[in-house]
Amino acid sequence: MKIITTVKELREELKAYRHLGKSIGFVPTMGYLHEGHESLMIEAKKQTDIVVLSIFVNPLQFGPNEDFERYPRDLEKDQDIATKAGIDIIFAPSVKEMYPNEMKTTVQVIDITSKLCGASRPGHFEGVATVVSKLFLIVQPDKAFFGQKDAQQIAVIQQMVDDLNFPINIVACPIVREEDGLARSSRNVYLSTEERLQAVILNLSLQSAKEEIIKGNQNTETIKQLIIQKINEMPLAKIDYVEILTYPSLKEIETLQQGEKVIIALAVWFGKTRLIDNLLIEI
């Protein structure tokens, strides 16, 4: 496995593989890798010949009061995990390498970015779309792999890929969970023991909602209230949002109709830590 830190070197390396007719897979991450990332790497290795993992904590997608500075980083441990997963190249550029000059260009996706995390984190998806565009143009992969935990991110990136004709297949991989159901996230490390125990409510409330839907409840408002009630049973939980929307178009929906694909998405604060989780259901 090679660690590359410059755009120039990465391009040269990949050019050689491309000449040999190898397909390129790409797993963009912010590092501090966990089993969720691991599942993306394993899937990428299955579907493509050469897999590039990028590790870059992108300042553009963090708000001024968010956790860019304290976001957890551990390149050495990440290397071990990537090596075991069979990654061929880690691309770990500095902020200066990615943004050598004042950025005047952004990639903007409207409509689906105004809901859910886009509403709570203004500018976030502009930062995501812009850095993913850059990484796509640097790596030029055949396929790129994203975790379904960031379901809105996948919707935004798929929209961008379709609208701008990126010649890249986006592969969405299922959420990987802890034993007790908490979705794996680099931010879980922020949680105190008490918060960590109560955080299980995210998945539990999603499961209850799913059961309710299976039982025949079609009213999204009552299902949402059920989730909110459940989360509020945990004294340390503070709800950011609970939404049921069509997926991937992210439109409001009052009554669940057969054939509809919907997302139940939620974001919940535990102290200074904001966790997200979601469930996709075909009605």
Next chain:
Amino acid sequence: MKIITTVKELREELKAYRHLGKSIGFVPTMGYLHEGHESLMIEAKKQTDIVVLSIFVNPLQFGPNEDFERYPRDLEKDQDIATKAGIDIIFAPSVKEMYPNEMKTTVQVIDITSKLCGASRPGHFEGVATVVSKLFLIVQPDKAFFGQKDAQQIAVIQQMVDDLNFPINIVACPIVREEDGLARSSRNVYLSTEERLQAVILNLSLQSAKEEIIKGNQNTETIKQLIIQKINEMPLAKIDYVEILTYPSLKEIETLQQGEKVIIALAVWFGKTRLIDNLLIEI
């Protein structure tokens, strides 16, 4: 020469050439080709193995009251010119092929798009940056060729290429002029005989300004006034803007300093026709 109208077919065609190690040149146009375009095609043929010419009148870059509908089109004549210039592929997609679904994604460049034509034509450069991004991702050329007549467009596209890491060299080619000095433009066909005669003032006033600078005049305001005075001698001319700015950063400048690269840029209406011209000078 091949005419291709779909993204899918173009990609397949170019893939074959790429496998053979051929370099790809790209000349994006809105068609109604003239000697200005011809010079781009000839330069592209010199510098790259396979040249793609795109012909697409992009609705996104026209304002609601602009000339999208009446913009001149003549695909048959364009084919003749392209064949003679040695073009390998004409890519002439329909609006539906380029925009099959509602576009939610745009590429936006700030700062340098707020001056000159960007100030007169709100949304214009957003439309340009977005369609050029799409075309770049469809064609994936090694080099793309643009005319210096649209000097601001080149500055915007170079900025976008640098900021988003497009792996493409932008080649700027000099303005091609008629015998009497009028810059070649597809829009010249709109001009009445009288307007056509008076339109020569664009180039003449730029030449006067250049002489003034060579004589040692460093004051941009007096040089601008000289140009305005000259243009206003033509009764059918109505000035949109006359500006002297640094290039390609497009910043205001009061006193011309040695070593500075500046653009003298102007846009002038003749009836319903808006003509632009410019001169780049290294002081």
